[in-house]
Amino acid sequence: MIGHIAPLRTYLGRVGTRVQSRMVHHKVTIIGSGPAAHTAAIYLARAEMKPTLYEGMMANGVAAGGQLTTTTEIENFPGFPEALTGSELMERMRQQSARFGTNIVTETISKVDLSSKPFKLWVEFSEDADPVTTDAIILATGASAKRMSLPGxxxxxxxxxxxxxxxxxxxxxxxxxxxxxxxxxxxxxxxxxxxxxxxxxxxxxxxxxxxxxxxxxxxxxxxxxxxxxxxxxxxxxxxxxxxxxxxxxxxxxxxxxxxxxxxxxxxxAIGHNPATEIVNGQVDKQETGYIKTVPGSSLTSVPGFFAAGDVQDSRYRQAVTSAGSGCIAALDAERYLSTQE
The missing domain is CATH 3.50.50.60 (FAD/NAD(P)-binding domain)
Structure with missing residues (x-):
């Protein structure tokens, strides 16, 4: 996956819905923009759960689409015998999410409150506004590789x-x-x-x-x-x-x-930093910062809050495994929400 950071105009040219300032409530909210996030969105949207996905604005220092947008050649994602760029793959996933009715919001979630139901979310630079509320959250914000900042x-x-x-x-x-x-x-x-x-x-x-x-x-x-x-x-x-x-x-x-x-x-090969800061002190994590999930599921220590992709996977960190965990999170969230009705 050798490449470069995807041009911002790719994403700024088709900015999604912007956050309203008052009393917005979602049934299920996905935070993230990579394979886990969009796979979860596709499954939930097809199940008519009307998910809202916050894809972020340069969250974790990369464009919407996550780390894959920094690559230009992907040969190991099933279904694409010809190599394609990371940006192309993520754009296709985004289009598929939108096709089935996912509400995609091009804003970054900066704060989450999991202490009571419904959960509360705040958008970056709008912390003084009324929070968005949601019955369930899937966190799929990924992880970034540690760099050394060497000259060159x-x-x-x-x-x-x-x-x-x-x-x-x-x-x-x-x-x-x-x-x-x-x-x-x-x-x-x-x-x-x-x-x-x-x-x-x-x-x-x-x-x-x-x-x-x-x-x-x-x-x-x-x-x-x-x-x-x-x-x-x-x-x-x-x-x-x-x-x-x-x-x-x-x-x-x-x-x-x-x-x-x-x-x-x-x-x-010096480690990764999972993007889990917004739930610090609110959900159980591993010592390395990855969110703890029940093995074989996306369930966390907080009912209704699910983790998918690299925020909970410290071992494999592949696009295809992230997509798989996004599917798991969607099915877990759908099952949870059905018990709350």
Whole structure:
């Protein structure tokens, strides 16, 4: 999924319904704009539940559509044998949501009150206005990959630098090329091992002199002849020809020696930040900030409040798994609302 942030005009050119200032009530509200949000909207709309979806205005720093809008090539979403861009995929999902009657609002929800029924919602920059009320909420605001803010990162982001090896590793610019992964946990080891299918060799840069990964993962990568482990190593700068990454400046933290590592791909495996701040202190979360759900469902510790997609999935984080969890949340919400009538 190598690409760029979708142009704002794509979304600003077809801004949805704007929030009214007084006494607005929705039966079911979806907060988010990615695959989980729109899949939930499609299911609920077809069930004649009349969902309202708040897609946000540059929420989490990206355009409506979520992280997929920062990509230009998706080859692993079922039903599309020809690659399509992330923006195209999300635009199609949005059109499908609207087709079945979803009320799409191009505003960002900045505050939620789950303490009483109906739930209350406030729109960004309108916190002094009357809140919107709703009988049920599906939170599908996603998560964003942690970045390192290296010099050159912005220039080569999605032009050699990525935060998802599973998403981007098979892209042609990485095939049979030297690649690097930054991280010391299980995710870094898994991504490095995955990348050996495509790259000529894979470096793992570990800041400390040991891994945080499980012993079994360490043993697996130590036995892989295509993986080179660089302990006590940090990245200093991403460099290239202005179009694609081809060099990573690194430093040995023990010796202080710096040198250039020739790589055509750099993958961050240092974690993600789920966008769950608006429900801080109101719903049970994991230590990492992801919302806890009952296994196999979207149910949370608050009846009527459901979580779908990357806000509750710290492991897979794929468009197709997000879409699946959006379906689950819609069915859970429909079942809940039927018991409240």
């Amino acid at each position: 990162e912005e220039t080569y982001w999605q032009k050699g630098i990525s935060a998802c090896a599973v998403c981007d590793g098979a892209v042609p610019i990485f095939r049979n090329k030297p690649l690097a992964v930054i991280g010391g946990g299980d995710s870094a080891c898994e991504e490095a091992e995955f990348l050996t299918k495509y790259g000529s060799k894979v470096y793992i840069l570990v800041r400390k002199d040991h891994f945080r990964a499980s012993v079994i993962m360490q043993r697996r990568i130590e036995k892989n002849s295509k993986i080179i482990i660089l302990f006590n190593t940090v990245a200093l700068e991403a460099k290239g020809n202005g179009k694609l990454l081809d060099v990573l400046r690194i430093k040995n933290t023990k010796t202080g020696v710096e040198n250039d590592l020739e790589v055509n791909g750099l993958f961050y």
